Every structure is written in C-alpha cells, then in structure tokens.
Amino acid sequence: xxxxxxxxxxxxxxxxxxxxxxxxxxxxxxxxxxxxxxxxxxxxxxxxxxxxxxxxxxxxxxxxxxxxxxxxxxxxxxxxxxxxxxxxxxxxxxxxxxxxxxxxxxxxxxxxxxxxxxxxxxxxxxxxxxxxxxxxxxxxxxxxxxxxxxxxxxxxxxxxxxxxxxxxxxxxxxxxxxxxxxxxxxxxxxxxxxxxxxxxxxxxxxxxxxxxxxxxxxxxxxxxxxxxxxxxxxxxxxxxxxxxxxxxxxxxxxxxxxxxxxxxxxxxxxxxxxxxxxxxxxxxxxxxxx
Numbered sequence: 001x002x003x004x005x006x007x008x009x010x011x012x013x014x015x016x017x018x019x020x021x022x023x024x025x026x027x028x029x030x031x032x033x034x035x036x037x038x039x040x041x042x043x044x045x046x047x048x049x050x051x052x053x054x055x056x057x058x059x060x061x062x063x064x065x066x067x068x069x070x071x072x073x074x075x076x077x078x079x080x081x082x083x084x085x086x087x088x089x090x091x092x093x094x095x096x097x098x099x100x101x102x103x104x105x106x107x108x109x110x111x112x113x114x115x116x117x118x119x120x121x122x123x124x125x126x127x128x129x130x131x132x133x134x135x136x137x138x139x140x141x142x143x144x145x146x147x148x149x150x151x152x153x154x155x156x157x158x159x160x161x162x163x164x165x166x167x168x169x170x171x172x173x174x175x176x177x178x179x180x181x182x183x184x185x186x187x188x189x190x191x192x193x194x195x196x197x198x199x200x201x202x203x204x205x206x207x208x209x210x211x212x213x214x215x216x217x218x219x220x221x222x223x224x225x226x227x228x229x230x231x232x233x234x235x236x237x238x239x240x241x242x243x244x245x246x247x248x249x250x251x252x253x254x255x256x257x258x259x260x261x262x263x264x265x266x267x268x269x270x271x272x273x274x275x276x277x278x279x280x281x282x283x284x285x286x287x288x289x290x
C-alpha cells in the first residue's frame with residue numbers, strides 16, 4: 001500500500017471518507033452530493049435540525065409518520081420501521097439505492113415503494129398475455145444516512161403515493177409484509193433446532209442440511225404412510241374374509257342345531273310311543289290274569 005493509501009486509513013477527515021465510499025447506483029455525483037451535505041452540516045451553511053427532532057427515537061413504529069432526523073440503531077431497524085409504516089398504510093417496500101465504503105459499511109440507503117419505477121418493455125414487443133401492472137413510477141421513499149455515532153438518521157422522506165393503497169385486511173399479503181414476525185421466527189427457529197437434534201446434526205447446520213433432512217423425513221413419512229395404507233387394506237380384506245367365514249359357520253351351526261332339535265323331537269315321540277305300547281301290553285296281561 002502506498003503512502004497515500006496509508007494516510008487515507010488513518011485520516012478521519014472529509015477527504016478520506018470520500019475516497020473510502022463507493023456508489024451502488026448513483027455514480028460519482030452521489031459522493032459529491034454527500035460531501036456537500038457534510039460540509040453544510042459542519043460549517044452551518046444549512047440550518048441544522050432542532051435538537052428535539054434529532055433526538056427522536058423511531059426504533060418501533062407506533063402509528064406515527066416518519067420525520068427527518070429520526071434515529072435508528074441500524075439499517076435493518078430503519079427498514080423494519082418503514083416496512084411497519086407501509087403495512088399500516090397499505091403498501092410494500094423494497095431496498096433501492098445505497099452508498100457504501102470500501103469496508104462495506106453502508107453510509108446511505110434508500111427504501112422505496114415497491115411500485116417505484118416502471119417495468120422494462122418486453123424484448124419481443126407486447127406479450128400475448130400481459131401481466132398486471134406492478135410499477136407505476138411511485139416516488140414515495142425514505143432515505144437514511146450514517147452519523148458519526150454509527151447510527152442512522154432519516155435524511156429524506158417522500159410521503160405521497162400515486163397509486164391506490166391496499167386495505168388493512170389485505171396489507172399482510174403484500175410482498176414485504178409476508179416476512180415472519182418475531183413470534184413466528186422464534187417458533188421456526190425452535191422447529192429447526194428440533195430438526196437438527198433429531199437429525200443428529202450440529203447446531204451450526206446450514207439451511208441446506210435442514211432442508212435435506214426435512215425432505216428425507218417427508219419421504220420416509222410418506223413411504224411409511226403408504227405401507228400403513230397397504231397393511232390396512234390387507235387387514236381389512238382379511239377381516240372381510242373372516243366375517244364371511246363366520247357367517248358361513250354360523251349358518252352351518254344353525255342348521256346342525258335345527259337337525260338336532262328335529263332329531264330330539266323325533267326320538268321323544270318314539271320313546272313316548274314305546275311307553276304307550278308297554279302300558280297297553282301291561283294292561284292286557286292284567287286283564288287275562290283276572
């Protein structure tokens with residue numbers, strides 16, 4: 001590294017910050033604009049924000065409207081705040097332009113309405129089945145910039161939309177609103193931890209490992225379910241056969257019992273006839289003797 005590069009690492013003035021920042025989509029003009037803004041804040045050319053506004057804490061959205069100077073601990077916190085604001089009003093957001101340093105630190109970020117810009121034209125002309133319009137050139141946005149205390153503050157806010165907002169009953173279906181909320185995220189993490197333990201994998205297993213285990217588990221579960229269904233069908237058929245055999249045995253037993261009853265009745269009549277005959281013979285013998 002040359003001497004100029006070493007100076008830029010140890011020098012914290014405005015020139016070193018300019019050399020360390022890169023543009024994601026705006027080009028060199030964005031760096032110049034940021035330098036001008038920082039110079040204005042340092043020299044007092046532009047009126048600084050009131051202390052009451054600078055100290056506003058927008059960590060959690062509570063139905064208020066974003067304001068210039070709101071402070072966030074991180075870029076993600078600002079995104080979550082604007083996303084909650086979008087859900088409250090009925091629009092989806094996405095990340096847009098940003099400015100980063102060589103150390104990958106984001107110094108500026110813009111969150112815009114998902115309907116910002118326009119869809120590119122189809123390379124082969126008008127499609128046969130055009131999709132619904134999702135980009136209307138909406139200008140609504142929220143911009144943040146990095147402060148000296150490593151926090152982010154709102155430096156740009158456009159409130160107006162040029163499209164119809166979603167009703168509250170449908171706001172949860174918007175793209176940026178479909179992400180899991182904190183309780184759901186905790187439940188999902190618990191499920192993933194349980195899956196890792198059941199799979200015998202380390203707690204640091206990546207989502208791909210969990211996905212493979214879930215796929216194997218689903219396949220084995222479906223396989224067992226098919227085997228269970230097959231076994232149930234076999235047992236049902238066997239039970240049906242047993243019932244038919246039982247019915248046949250019952251019918252045969254009924255016939256045997258009926259035959260036995262008839263035979264018993266016949267024997268009873270024969271015995272009764274024999275007894276009557278013996279009585280008649282005895283009576284005749286008695287008469288002859290007398």
